[in-house]
Amino acid sequence: MIRLDAVTAESVDGTVIFDRLDLRVDDGEVVIVTGHAGSGKSALVDVCRGVLVPVDGSVQLDPPEQCAVVTQGYELCESLTVAENIVLPLIARGIEHARADELSATVLESLGIDSIADHLIDEISGGQRQRVAVARALADQPAIIVADEPTSALDAENREIVLAELRRAADRGASVLITTNDTHLAKDADRSFTLGVTRA
Numbered sequence: 001m002i003r004l005d006a007v008t009a010e011s012v013d014g015t016v017i018f019d020r021l022d023l024r025v026d027d028g029e030v031v032i033v034t035g036h037a038g039s040g041k042s043a044l045v046d047v048c049r050g051v052l053v054p055v056d057g058s059v060q061l062d063p064p065e066q067c068a069v070v071t072q073g074y075e076l077c078e079s080l081t082v083a084e085n086i087v088l089p090l091i092a093r094g095i096e097h098a099r100a101d102e103l104s105a106t107v108l109e110s111l112g113i114d115s116i117a118d119h120l121i122d123e124i125s126g127g128q129r130q131r132v133a134v135a136r137a138l139a140d141q142p143a144i145i146v147a148d149e150p151t152s153a154l155d156a157e158n159r160e161i162v163l164a165e166l167r168r169a170a171d172r173g174a175s176v177l178i179t180t181n182d183t184h185l186a187k188d189a190d191r192s193f194t195l196g197v198t199r200a
Contacts, residue, residue: 001024001025001026001027001060001061001062001144001175002023002024002025002048002060002061002144002146002175002177003023003024003025003058003059003060003061003062004021004022004023004024004047004048004057004058004059004060005022005057005058005060006020006021006022006056006057006058007020007021007022007023007047007054007056007057007058007059008020008021008054008055008056008057009021009040009043009044009047009052009054009055010055011043017040017043018040018043018044018195018196020056020057021044021057021195023044023177023193025144025175025176025177026175027143027173027174027175028170028171028172028173028174028175029170029175029176029190029191030166030167030170030176030178030188030189030190031176031177031178031189031190031191031192031193032178032179032180032185032186032188032189032191032192032193033177033178033179033180033192033193033194033195034179034180034181034182034183034185034186034192034193034194034195035179035181035194035195035196036181037181039195039196040195040196041148041149041179041180041181041195042072042148042179044179044195045069045071045146045147045148045177045179047059048061048067048069048146048177049067049069049146061144062143062144063143063144064144066142066143066144067142067143067144067145067146068136068137068138068142068144068145068146069137069145069146069147069148070133070134070136070137070145070146070147070148070150071133071148072148072149072152074129074130074132074133075133076121076129076132076133076136077121078120078121078122079120079121079122080120080121081117081118081119081120081121082108082113082116082117082118082119082120082121082124082128082132083101083104083105083108083117083118085121085132085136086100086103086104086107086108086132086135086136086139087100087101087104089136089139090103090104090139090140093140095140103139103140104117104135104139105117107135107138107139108135110135110138110165111131111134111135111161111162111165112131112158112161113128113131113132113135116128126153127153127154127155127158129153130150130151130152130153130154130162131154131158131161131162133150134147134150134162134165134166138165138166138169141169141172141174142169142174143173143174143175144174144175144176144177145166145169145174145175145176145177146177147166147176147177147178147179148179149179149180149181150162150166150178150180151163151180151182151185152180152181152182163185163188166178167188170190
C-alpha cells in the first residue's frame with residue numbers, strides 16, 4: 001500500500017512542486033498518474049522512494065522494504081550484463097544465487113528480452129534498457145512498484161507487454177503506481193489521477 005496524505009514538496013530553490021497532495025494505491029491496484037512535463041510526476045516518484053523529503057504531510061509505504069522503483073534514467077550498471085543487473089541486486093537482498101538466476105531468467109523471458117541476457121547494458125537500445133529496468137523491479141515480486149514513465153521508450157507491442165506484466169504484479173497483490181505523459185495509459189488503470197487537476 002502507498003499512501004500520501006496532504007504532501008507538499010518543494011524543489012531546491014523553494015518552488016512548490018505540488019501542494020497538499022493526497023494519493024492512495026491499495027494492494028492489488030494499478031494507479032496511473034498523468035501530467036504534462038514539469039508537473040511533478042518524477043518528484044512524486046522521488047517522494048515515494050525517499051529521495052525527496054516532503055516539507056509537509058506524510059508518506060506511508062507498507063511494507064517500505066518491499067518497494068521496487070523504475071526511474072526514467074534506468075539506473076543500470078553499463079559494465080554488467082543484462083542478467084547481472086538483475087541477479088546481483090537479488091543476491092544483495094539475500095536471495096541465493098541459483099534462485100536469483102531463476103528469477104532473472106523468468107522475468108527476462110516474460111518481457112521478451114531473454115535473448116539479450118548476456119549483452120552488456122551499453123550494447124543494447126534504450127527501449128531494451130527500459131525493459132531491463134522493469135525486469136529488475138519485477139524480479140522478486142515486490143509488494144510495491146513505483147514506475148516513472150516505464151513505457152516512454154517503447155513501441156506499441158512492447159508497451160503492452162510491460163503494462164501486462166505490471167498488471168500481473170497487481171493481480172498478485174502488489175500496489176503499482178505508474179507516472180506517465182501518455183494519457184491513453186489511463187485505460188489500463190484501476191484509477192487515474194492528473195497532477196494539478198482536481199478529481200471528483
